Amino acid sequence: GEDVEQSLFLSVREGDSSVINCTYTDSSSTYLYWYKQEPGAGLQLLTYIFSNMDMKQDQRLTVLLNKKDKHLSLRIADTQTGDSAIYFCAECSNTGGFKTIFGAGTRLFVKA
């Protein structure tokens, strides 16, 4: 079946940039999402990108999509301690009945 993979852990210093990477297998992916989960809470949709886009920027967040390599990344500029959370990558394809496949999540730890 379709799969989404991401590294499990990332540690950065406050003020640095964080880059969280994700790879997926479904070549017909239409939408790719980034969600943030803080401790004891649900998932918050951070941003998403359509498969016909290469990049999307929203304030401190930059999403890059390399469709050829099926690689998605989320860059957080000027990372703050409040950015510490689990970040989930997800993909959705119109050929799969729009079923959303989630990665295992990357735990971002920001050191002060």
Next chain:
Amino acid sequence: GAVVSQHPSRVICKSGTSVKIECRSLDFQATTMFWYRQFPKQSLMLMATSNEGSKATYEQGVEKDKFLINHASLTLSTLTVTSAHPEDSSFYICSAKDRADQPQHFGDGTRLSIL
């Protein structure tokens, strides 16, 4: 917009009790709702998908008689954990979307602890 409310946020009850969790879409009509289970430091495990007015579709390995899902209206879905036991203790999260090509919006989750 796109707010999903999940209630209760925390439940502690005795073994053998049935527990109902509600998931409401507050400002949109949720044609499809999803129920997930999340173990500590692990990813989301999709339990079932429900469309308004029809029976839920359960993922492999999820007991439909144990986890009853009702999606009676376009704004409300409920998950009932019947005769809960300690191994059912977990974090349950619902999500909803109004259209198939739209992202899922999540509730804040319910921490279920069975003693």
